[in-house]
Amino acid sequence: MRIKSSLVLALALVAVSAPLATAVQHQPTRIVSLSPSATEDLFAIGAGKSVVAVDSLSNFPSTAPITKLDAFTPNVEAIAKYKPDLVILQSSATKATSVKAALEKLKIKVFFEVTPADISGAYAEINALGAVTGNTAKAAKVVATMKSAIAKTIAAGKRSAPIAIFHEVDNTLYSATSKTFIGRVYADFNTTNVADAADTADSYGYPQLTNEYLLKANPAVIFLGDGEPVSSVASRAGWNSISAVSGNHIVELPADIPSRWGPRLVNFYQFVSSTLVAIK
Amino acid sequence: MWNWKITATSAALVILVGLAAISFGPINLSFAKILKSLLGIHGGLSGQDRTVLIDLRLPRALLAALVGAALASSGAVYQSVFRNPLADPYLLGAASGAGLGATIAITNTHGDIYRLLPVFSFVGGTLAVLTSFFISGKFFAEPQSLLLSGIAVGSFATAIQTYLQQRHSASLRPVYSWILGELTVANWQIVTWSSFYILMAIGILFLVSKQLDGLMLSDEEAFSLGINPNRLRVIAVAAATLATATAVSASGLIGFVGIVVPHLVRGITHRVTNRNLLTVALTGAAFLMLADLGARTLLSPAELPIGVITAFVGAPFFLIVLRRRRTVQS
Numbered sequence: 001m002r003i004k005s006s007l008v009l010a011l012a013l014v015a016v017s018a019p020l021a022t023a024v025q026h027q028p029t030r031i032v033s034l035s036p037s038a039t040e041d042l043f044a045i046g047a048g049k050s051v052v053a054v055d056s057l058s059n060f061p062s063t064a065p066i067t068k069l070d071a072f073t074p075n076v077e078a079i080a081k082y083k084p085d086l087v088i089l090q091s092s093a094t095k096a097t098s099v100k101a102a103l104e105k106l107k108i109k110v111f112f113e114v115t116p117a118d119i120s121g122a123y124a125e126i127n128a129l130g131a132v133t134g135n136t137a138k139a140a141k142v143v144a145t146m147k148s149a150i151a152k153t154i155a156a157g158k159r160s161a162p163i164a165i166f167h168e169v170d171n172t173l174y175s176a177t178s179k180t181f182i183g184r185v186y187a188d189f190n191t192t193n194v195a196d197a198a199d200t201a202d203s204y205g206y207p208q209l210t211n212e213y214l215l216k217a218n219p220a221v222i223f224l225g226d227g228e229p230v231s232s233v234a235s236r237a238g239w240n241s242i243s244a245v246s247g248n249h250i251v252e253l254p255a256d257i258p259s260r261w262g263p264r265l266v267n268f269y270q271f272v273s274s275t276l277v278a279i280k
Numbered sequence: 281m282w283n284w285k286i287t288a289t290s291a292a293l294v295i296l297v298g299l300a301a302i303s304f305g306p307i308n309l310s311f312a313k314i315l316k317s318l319l320g321i322h323g324g325l326s327g328q329d330r331t332v333l334i335d336l337r338l339p340r341a342l343l344a345a346l347v348g349a350a351l352a353s354s355g356a357v358y359q360s361v362f363r364n365p366l367a368d369p370y371l372l373g374a375a376s377g378a379g380l381g382a383t384i385a386i387t388n389t390h391g392d393i394y395r396l397l398p399v400f401s402f403v404g405g406t407l408a409v410l411t412s413f414f415i416s417g418k419f420f421a422e423p424q425s426l427l428l429s430g431i432a433v434g435s436f437a438t439a440i441q442t443y444l445q446q447r448h449s450a451s452l453r454p455v456y457s458w459i460l461g462e463l464t465v466a467n468w469q470i471v472t473w474s475s476f477y478i479l480m481a482i483g484i485l486f487l488v489s490k491q492l493d494g495l496m497l498s499d500e501e502a503f504s505l506g507i508n509p510n511r512l513r514v515i516a517v518a519a520a521t522l523a524t525a526t527a528v529s530a531s532g533l534i535g536f537v538g539i540v541v542p543h544l545v546r547g548i549t550h551r552v553t554n555r556n557l558l559t560v561a562l563t564g565a566a567f568l569m570l571a572d573l574g575a576r577t578l579l580s581p582a583e584l585p586i587g588v589i590t591a592f593v594g595a596p597f598f599l600i601v602l603r604r605r606r607t608v609q610s
Contacts, residue, residue, distance in 0.1 A: 070582040077336055078306040078581030094457050106331050202447045
């Protein structure tokens, strides 16, 4: 009974949606983005007008239709409520593959976003989003603009001699090596990352350092990615012997920008560049 | 004596809660149409709404019911077998073993074994219980020794699991959400295979449930009633473990159901008997469906881990029942 009726239903759906299907494939008109980076990409490439809902962390641009949808634990039915024809889903979300399968069962197309490993992956995602939303030319233009702006920024801020930096992921001294997305940005400016030597096969580019290790490595600049106030970092026991502390080169990274791989990557490059330029 | 009225009430409760579970969600579906779709009457839901009902809500409610029934009845059985009111389905290391298996599946980056997570947690849970049996050795002489080895095996598995989890910090979130229990992406496939094992295990438990009351007596007395207590214990523990391992591999570690529901039923019926096992299973099913309804709707569109709800609602409820029982007894 159930099989029979669902067969009839499936046939009916095919019949009804066949003329629409081709149109939908080229130009989604109701996009739900569950990735802050993808949201920024979509608005930059001119697909913003088709975005009907974004997840609770997609706070940029301010015109994005922010909702309570959760990107990490996606609720299929809550997503379906927006009647999307395209959903951007992060592959790192909880049970992402099952969520994708459930959405596809509801005849909703899913763009599976894999966190890029480097900037070329970020460019590839912008182009892919351009292709899937019918904004190929605009996407290519955004990428070209980013590339030239970043090249210019690197040229302006690149150190002639290497300088040691430490990127603090959290206040238990987890850091990011030059293998990570964010680490590659620092590396582009001819810096040496103190976390590199501490990396092991199990740390996946995010090793946890110790106080002693850090004193010995003696970074000249500390980038705080965890919202710790500069004053509390400077007053940590023993840290006054670190060059970055004595030279007052501890900087708080701007919120969100360093953790997103959208067009605002340019702003992050500019921030790092201006920080490094200020150091003699 | 079997109290059929209470069993009938709990069965009615299952149907009522089940209907509520498939009626509420972010998308508004007409209740009349839901009923028509379920009964196969013309004029039910169609298109996406039908898919929401048939492929999202229905399997999830059924899985919640199955897992609730499995955990509640295994809990009741463990409590009789070990003559210990605090025994729960995870006692013999099933939870920690399954947790270790799941963590191995989640943290392993070589190849796509994430899909095999249910298999890993099932094998992990069963292996842990078998190890507990093997180590305790003198289960037949003193069942309590199995409890102790179960606790030791459980701690050992948890230690390895925590170590793996710390070494692979990227996996923290998926592991944690699995540990808190989740029914988020139940589908027909999961419902089908888990119902096979769970219904089989519960069936076995029903068959031996009358005799299980004999285990509350001394072994000599049990023998005089024509019960072989050793054989009975092995059958009961094996079936309860099968049900538990299946429930855990389908939905993660949902706590408190195995303790709360049996005591709740006993608190209402005022008797410590396994003839209530059907009532216990039905109440477990209703309880977990209700908890899952809360998990889906309280923070909607975000999901609350179902384990948080079962403990948050279960613990105070349990205390009230305990308190009432004490006043009745005194």
